[in-house]
Amino acid sequence: MKIAIPVDGKDLESSVGVAFGRSPYFLIYDTETKEENLVVNSASESTGGAGIKAAQIIVDHKANALLTPRLGGNAAEVLKTAKVDIHKTIAGSVKDNIDAFMAGKLPLLDEIHEGRHGKTDR
Amino acid sequence: MRGVTEKQTANMMIAVLSGKGGAGKTLVSVNLASAAETSTYIDCDVEEPNGHLFFKPEEVQEEKVSVLIPQVDKERCDGCRKCIDFCRFNALAYINKIPILFDEVCHSCGGCILVCPKMALTEKKRVIGKVQKGKSDQVTVYTGILNTGEASGVPIIKRLLSENSPEGNKLTIVDCPPGSSCVVMESIEDADYCLLVAEPTIFGVHNLNMVYELVNLFHKPFGVILNKCLEDDNPAETFCIENSIKILGRIPFDTTLGSLNSDAKIAVRENEQYREMFTSLLNTVRKEVLHKTIINP
Ligand code: SF4
């Protein structure tokens, strides 16, 4: 299977990106072939709907699971519709997280953050 | 209407703003509207309209406001993804071989419908809120209400302002949303004059500065009303003096006014002293509007 992870740097030792939609890259890791593929997140520059576009990139790369610290509601909806599992990452490098995932230690992410657009400052 | 001639009561639309809620924007709007012989009050704070709580309008008529969003005809769509690539708001995603729309992200630009080579996209209406119109004594009250979770109140504000003053009321008071975002810009666009309501605190100055920059950007004539004034130093007043901003009036901090307001009562209608205060404030504002619009037509 293929797993996707938002990453700040370009290799397995770098840390997991904090914001899914704004993360500069996604690492797509194939658990069978052990191949890693770094994808530029073209959504990171979007003014709106970055989460939707980023989720589209994950879906288009045929990932079966996403490992991320947090996720917005719209992105979660895209991924759920496409049947991509969403797991919550732990502290540590990308590699630590892949290992934890393979060992079945990453729980499903259940708190999804509602995106709020155009809200005024009150 | 002593001292104000016929010419001085020309049609005017006055927008009332503040950088943050709670500064007294609604207090000022509601009381100025009530101090006039006849007027129209428009509540553009569509996320949390509260003017109607004061006016308790009667004979309320309601109209839904909707926007147009695309819907997909699955039979026609061949999956070219042109619509997805086109949408710069990323409101469309392509999943399970079909475009899906995120209603609340869509800005109703209609572009995807134009670019679809298969004519698989058509417009459909989606309700995002409503406008209400009612009467409260001599004031015609308009209220805009945006449904929770909706991205933008702009279409509702557009509708509110397009209905402006069909009754021929000469004075229109626009109670703007707090802050300086695009909904505020939409609310002041047609205004002849902007009234900025400020509190006498350091935070008040910060909030005043936000709306001050906005009205400057829009080249709107404006003046400040200082609310909750005490005997002490007033940082908002200092800010106005330093920036040569015209102060049109001062509303004292007093408990009677405060409790009338928190009981959702209109001070002008309850108490002669406040009627005089807001009537004189309204006259000052009217003269200032005429003065400014003659200098900068
Ligand atoms: S109407 Fe405009 S904003 Fe809405 S989905 Fe189509 S292209 Fe995107």
Ligand code: SF4
């Ligand atoms: S542009 Fe039209 S045909 Fe192409 S994916 Fe979108 S809806 Fe389908």
